[in-house]
């Protein structure tokens with residue numbers, strides 16, 4: 008707003024550097040590293056599919072965003088809203104507009120099978136953002152979601168994982184299958200649209216979810232120290248030309 012200046016001043020104008028402005032807008036990142044892990048998915052026909060779960064690389068943000076943009080037109084199983092939000096979250100990585108966002112990709116032979124992302128709010132709370140499966144009906148979503156929980160509790164040392172759901176499939180995956188309670192609503196709201204917060208506590212993680220979810224729901228284990236060959240095969244990510252839902 009323009010106002011009359013109430014005293015004499017040495018300068019009539021001040022110049023601001025955009026680098027200094029940027030310092031006001033973005034915050035330093037303090038995220039612990041996600042070391043690549045892997046899982047052997049058990050498919051319905053009895054065969055196995057090994058996926059590597061690793062952090063996205065800076066150079067993969069643009070191609071993955073272009074790939075995910077395609078889902079924003081898909082009016083099916085809530086892929087449009089989830090796609091649009093994940094697209095924005097990838098831009099937030101590129102433009103440095105979200106505090107401590109971690110973004111995991113599940114890859115098979117360099118092809119993205121799904122993603123799982125979230126952000127560290129503070130030492131106590133880790134916030135789940137989204138899980139997406141690009142290959143359907145291979146149960147990729149469950150282990151990707153579980154990987155985020157692992158990151159929150161086993162790597163970041165957080166006490167609570169705050170989850171919410173845009174889709175029924177997402178709710179089945181974690182809300183129902185993990186048996187998560189909610190915080191009182193609307194007193195506590197998730198940052199995704201003010202929806203209910205489904206809560207996974209460290210206590211419940213250690214008592215039950217950590218050991219029971221992989222065999223019961225994901226039908227595979229999250230494994231450390233991927234073989235060198237698996238790492239090599241998934242060093243470079245290549246997005247398919249088309250999407251399937």
Ligand SMILES: CC(C)(COP(=O)(O)OP(=O)(O)OC[C@H]1O[C@@H](n2cnc3c(N)ncnc32)[C@H](O)[C@@H]1OP(=O)(O)O)[C@@H](O)C(=O)NCCC(=O)NCCS
Pocket residue numbers: 049050051084085086089137138139140141142143144145146147148149171172173174175176177178180226
């Ligand atoms: C939510 C989402 C990540 C769930 O991932 P997912 O569980 O791998 O997803 P899918 O729906 O493709 O596959 C699940 C199905 O495969 C089945 N399945 C896969 N592997 C199986 C196996 N080895 N044995 C038995 N069933 C298996 C599951 O039982 C389920 O079957 P159903 O459709 O008959 O119920 C995924 O549906 C998605 O990306 N949706 C759009 C985005 C979204 O909604 N994200 C979550 C936001 S809250």
